[in-house]
Amino acid sequence: MFRRTGALRDPVTLSLDGSPIQAERGEPIAVAMLATDTFILARSPKLHRPHAPSCLRGGCDGCLMRVGGTPNVMTCLVPAAGGEQIETQNVVGSRQADLLRVTDWFFPKGIDHHHLMAGVPGLGAVMQTFARKVAGLGRMPTEGEPAREARRVEADAAIVGGGVAGLAIARRLSSKGVSVVLVDDGLALGSALGPTELGAPGVQVFSRATAAGVYLGEILVASLEEAVVVRAKAKIFATGAHDGMLAFPGNDMPGVFSARALCVLAARGIVPDGPVVLAGEGFWADELERRLGGGEAVVRVEAESIAGVEGTAGVKRVLVRTHGSEASIKAEILALALPGAPAFEVAAQAGAEVRYVPDRGYAVVCDERGRAGEGLWAAGECTGSDFEPAAIEAEALRVADDVLAYLGR
Structure with a gap:
């Protein structure tokens, strides 16, 4: 499904279900697995259908795995350091053959275990017990986590989101002597186009x-090491958008990605080793086509033409409606370039x-100034804008100037 375009510069070794895999130090674990053509990482909690990452930003459940004894880890948000013990969860058998x-074969249209066998003396309770054991997400951690520190931080401005808009606002405010707190949940600041230095x-x-x-006007920030309560006079939200999705049969099958996620992979030198069906328009569609050559x-194809995908453990064909009939396109990857939510x-x-x-x-x-309430501002895709870096940066600078006026700077 994928291949690396270059050799590893700083390789480390991870353990996946007892087998070693190579990764580039610092790249997300999920990305490392995709680069070794390991694409089935998780299983759906009820029907145990194979799942794979589709967004690479912590917004889907396709990369949930057990890492170092901790269940339900978003492996797309964990950098490879070497030595990680990664295990598939929610399987009886293996990742490939659960x-x-x-x-899923017995109940192809889904299963409502709450009503299955309900009212049948004895069988209802047995079915509920069975359902609880086969469903769910992961088992309890191997070890309990210690209590973490908590503290308060005060600043003139707090920015949530470290993408194009958040970084532009942070730089402008900082250059005027404003104390700024920037919160971002990614591995690195910047957009899917690649990491960006803050420069502030x-x-x-x-x-x-x-x-x-x-809560009560204060932002609760949860990190790996601590909890922080941020009190700021100005709160700016540059939280972006969730990748768009279409409703069609098989839309959770391994091989269905957002175009933005594939751009993330391409930026790290990992590209599909076969043809890609690209559905939709806009910045990420054009960027992906450029990166793939x-x-x-x-x-x-047009997004509205997607009728479904075919395959069992992954996409093998993409079904497209054309002139009242369906055509089948052989491909292992369907990239969706849709308006973000x-x-x-x-x-x-x-x-x-x-x-x-x-x-x-x-x-x-x-x-027009980005004001969303008293002491509140918003910029970028969270306001319904399309992702166009130049336009978002210009908007962000207007927001920053209004925040400066509000703070009397």
């Missing part, structure tokens, strides 16, 4: 950290108003 997949040493950065919520490597949730909890945007979902409402 015996519990038989439930005065900014306090919490990377691989999640803005878990806003276009030509016969990419077959572009704005990540509005944390901004809404902070008090920002949201509105429904057709084909996208709910987005943060703000005025």
Whole structure:
């Protein structure tokens, strides 16, 4: 499915279900596994269908694995350091052949275990017990985690999101002497186009950290090492958007990716080793086609024409509607370039108003200055904008200037 375009520069060895695999130091574990053509990483919790990463940003369940005795680890957000013990979870058998997949064959349209055998004396209780044992996500950690530190931080401005918009705002505010806290849940700051240096040493950065919520006007930040409560006069949300998805049979099958995720792989020198069907338009569609070299490597179709995919453990053919009939395109990868669903949730909890945007979902409402409420701003895709780096950066600078005015700088 994938291949590396170059040799490893700083190789490390990981253990996957007892077998060694090679990785580039610092790259996400899930990316390392895809690069070795290991694409079935997880199983769906009820029917045990094979799953693989589709977004590479912690937004799907396709890379959930047990790492070092800890269950349900998003391996797309864990950098390879060498020596990691990675195990498949929720299987009876192996990653490739999970015996519990038989439930999918018996119940191809799904299974409602709450009503199965209900009312039959004795059998209902047996079915519930069986369902609890075969479903779920992972087993308890091997060891309990110790209590972590908690502290408070105060700043003039807090920015949630370290992509194009968040970085541009942080640089502008910092250059004017504003104390800034920047929170980002990625492995590195920047967009899917590649890591980006902040270039503002005065900014306090919490990377691989999640803005878990806003309570009484303060942002709760959860990181691997600690919990931090951030109090800031200005709160700016540059949280981006979730990758878009289409509803079609087999849309959770290994081989269905967002175009943005494939750009992440290409930026790390990992590309498909066969043709890609690319559905949709926009920045990520054009960027992916450019990175893959276009030509016969990419077959572009309209998103509305996708009728489904065929395969068992992964995509083998993509079904496309053409002139009232269906055509089958042989491919192992379907890339979806769709409008993103704005990540509005944390901004809404902070008090920002949201509105429904057709084909996208709910987005943060703000005025031309980016103001979303008293002491609140939003910029970028979370407001319903398309991902266009130059336009987002210009918007972010307007927001930064208004924050400066608000703070009297």
